[in-house]
Amino acid sequence: MKQLLLIFLLIISSGTYAQKTENPYGLDIMSDPEEYRKAIVQDENQLMVDLAVFIPGVVLDIRYATDNNFTGKQVYTTAAAFVRKPVAEALLRVQLELRTMGLGIKVFDAYRPYRATLKFYEVYPDKSFVAAPWLGSRHNRGAAVDITLIEIETGEELAMPTPFDDFSERASPSYMDLPDEIIRNREKLISIMSKHGFSVFHTEWWHFDFRGWEQFGLMDVDFSEL
Numbered sequence: 001m002k003q004l005l006l007i008f009l010l011i012i013s014s015g016t017y018a019q020k021t022e023n024p025y026g027l028d029i030m031s032d033p034e035e036y037r038k039a040i041v042q043d044e045n046q047l048m049v050d051l052a053v054f055i056p057g058v059v060l061d062i063r064y065a066t067d068n069n070f071t072g073k074q075v076y077t078t079a080a081a082f083v084r085k086p087v088a089e090a091l092l093r094v095q096l097e098l099r100t101m102g103l104g105i106k107v108f109d110a111y112r113p114y115r116a117t118l119k120f121y122e123v124y125p126d127k128s129f130v131a132a133p134w135l136g137s138r139h140n141r142g143a144a145v146d147i148t149l150i151e152i153e154t155g156e157e158l159a160m161p162t163p164f165d166d167f168s169e170r171a172s173p174s175y176m177d178l179p180d181e182i183i184r185n186r187e188k189l190i191s192i193m194s195k196h197g198f199s200v201f202h203t204e205w206w207h208f209d210f211r212g213w214e215q216f217g218l219m220d221v222d223f224s225e226l
Contacts, residue, residue: 021220022118025134029114029218033225046216048111048142048226049088051081055095059106059150063164064116070165071123078223081110084142087210090196091145097192099152106157108146108164108206112139114220128203129167136218143213145198146206149189158185164206173200 021031030036040047051058058081063069065079083091095105117137120130131137138144149158159182162171169175173190176183190200193208201207 021114023114024118027114027134027136027218029136029140029220031114031220033221036219036221036225045085047085048082049085050226051083051088051091051107051110054088055092055105057099057104057152058091058095059104059155061106061108061164063108064112070167071119075116075119076223080223081107081145082142082223082226083110083145084210084216086212087143087145090198090210094192094196097196098149102152103158104150104152106148106150108148109139110145111142111219111223111226112137113222114140114218124167126167129165129171138209138213140218140220141213141216142219143210143216145208145210146204147189147193147208148206149185158188160185160189161205171205172203173205174202 021029023029030039036046036048052060060079060081062076062079062081064071064075065077067074069075091105098104114133114136117131117140118133121133124130131139146164148160148164150156151158159179161175161178161182162168170178173186178186186205189205193200197211198208199211201209
């Protein structure tokens with residue numbers, strides 16, 4: 001009987017361990033949904049907001065929920081875009097201002113569970129374009145967004161220097177060997193995002209970090225638990 005009990009406890013222990021976030025670098029990562037729920041009771045700014053619900057007219061093109069991404073495989077089980085509450089509020093202001101110009105935002109990625117950052121670096125270990133897993137990504141904090149502009153009437157994307165997740169020098173916001181129209185479109189995106197508290201990443205015209213991202217911790221909670 002004691003042997004059976006011991007085996008049972010070992011199975012339970014193994015199962016519990018398997019559910020823990022893989023964390024080879026010993027980072028402080030929130031992976032328990034209950035811990036997340038307690039955090040938002042203490043500070044509502046920690047809340048992860050669903051952009052599809054919060055921003056009227058936002059268009060989502062969550063590439064990592066498909067195999068149309070640089071890994072060639074589906075990474076997310078859900079095509080969703082979550083960000084922290086202050087980030088969502090700032091993006092709403094961006095969208096409302098863009099609408100006066102007949103434009104809107106399309107989101108490629110937002111909150112990214114830490115497990116995806118480990119996968120990305122395994123596939124493409126270049127810190128210029130993929131976050132170092134020993135530091136974690138600002139996407140893991142719900143404080144970064146990958147985004148472009150669209151025309152509201154047609155739904156078409158404005159011409160930009162490269163497609164999303166193009167890992168070349170042309171993706172840099174400072175790359176200038178481009179047609180004037182494309183430079184204007186890129187600057188329009190950077191300008192309006194900057195106005196509302198975002199800074200563009202130095203190698204990716206589509207990636208924007210929200211000011212104060214440091215106040216949000218790394219997370220590895222699944223979309224379904226937010």
